[in-house]
Amino acid sequence: MLSDTEARIRYLIVGFFAQRVLDALVRCAETGDAPEFDTTMKTAIRELQAATGTQPEDRRDIRAFSNYEQIRTLDEVRSQVQVRNMIRVLTGLLERRNAKDPASVQRGLDEAIDFFSQLESQALRNFDQPVESLPSGLRELCTAS
């Protein structure tokens, strides 16, 4: 079993990652922009892509979703389909300056703030009460062999 301390550290990394993204989103929602907004969103997109298996082969710079405990934390908050939707929302926010409908930018920000707030809370909950659980679908893995 992964040591309790290591599992907790992994959850907490997700918590801090979510906070960093939230800081940029909140500031943008209140002031119309935020320093390093684009960089933060690009990082968030890469991390979420890694968590849904759509990121390129090299995973060396993946930090927040580099292992099962972290990906499970995300899975506890939103389904894989919803995470893919969030990737689209964040990609849309990168294009906010060209957006024809400012209200859609605000909706995107609100949606993303809600997403990362829930992720942050779940990560801190898992830190407080780490549980070892198996992913669903393990049984089906054995059917091919």
Next chain:
Amino acid sequence: MHSELAGLMQDAASLHRFVRFLREFCEERRATHHYLSSSRAFFLYVQQLAEKTETFLQRLISSPEPTYRSPRAERKVAALKRFWTVLHWLIKPAADAHTLRVPVPLLGLLERHLRSLGGFSESKVVTLLSPDLNYFQYRTGPLRELAAQVTLMLDAPPFPEGLGFIAIPYSQESRLFTNLLLYHELGHFAFETEGNAAGLLPQVDDALTAVLGEQFASAPEPLRSWCRGRLVAWCEETYADLFATFLIGPAYSFASIELFNLLALLEAPRSLRFDSEHTADAYRFNEQLNYLKNAGWWQCLGGAKTEHQKLIEKLAARKEEEYLYPVPDIPQLGSLLIRAFLRVRVPVRELVAKTCKECAADTRPFVAYSEAIWRYLANATVPSTLSLGGEAFHPPEVATINSAFLFSLASLSRLLAKVEGYDASRPKVSDYGQVAGRIELWTMKAIEDLALLSRRPKVG
């Protein structure tokens, strides 16, 4: 004060007190105890981070910044509290491990070994004294990543470069032989530092696809990541074992037997069982023995086998088909994952060989000096300077450790026979224990001497 701010103030003040205590604790320990430079670097980092945290908490209360307002500010305090809880876990065991409580000569040898490997010249290892009866290494990658996130938030100094954490059970603080297991923990540190987990992923994915088929290739990411996690963890364990065996030779396998015996891990079916993070002990000894035979070590150990050698051979001889990894309700999955894992062990062996080949323990000094070392120990003499054919020689540390360990396992009676009042017909456990402890002390002293003397290969 507004009630929201009052709540935040209470939270921030509570964290402030906690952090200040830890800062003062580190200051006090650094001033009153002697530590290795790695521990001093860690304490200094904690102190600097504490100062930055205290400043940040004040800013959180007084800044008009939108991201510093409640409830965002409260969430930041909540995350910081947890981060400091993590440091709290490390600080006390690190503070307990001052130089009077740890095997300094062995740790010196360990660090010299580490620095002699390519890419580890700046590495330092903080020793922790743990209440657990086991050795372990804190993966610094996640800790470093966590610290990096905190650094961004607090504008604090970065986590010290090349710092690792290794824990020793407090009951083993003065031992030499069981503490050779630290080499395994050093192997974990090397595996992580080299980024081998990410490097092995293509082979791990190929092995899983080969065994589980398309079901794995098309599985959702949480499932794939769980399977990968098992194989990578087992690869890392294999790497750490082989790393230790490369650097310190059979003494590492003997040390493993000592500890596993104490923990009653060596009886089947326990010795055949993998768990989610560790390989089965039978598999571990199979890998070690395989290397020791290929490197010529096993053949050098002499004709009459010790109980440790017999046990290693017995465990290593278990068939791969007997290995188990019980996954609740899915009995066949464990054996499939083990089958996939066994396909990746060759790349792991190659990685260890690449890292350690320049520093692999050499059998030749062992062959040349072991008889003399035994003679010195049998006469209760520290074997750091050996007189051979009228000339004085300093045996290398690894040859000294292996010779002394083997002496302790095979020939303790030679020394006991010289103890005044010892009656061989009525052996006493306490006598054996005491004399075995002495062998470790003399060997530790030899390592300390050799750290100085080995700069000159020959004296006289």
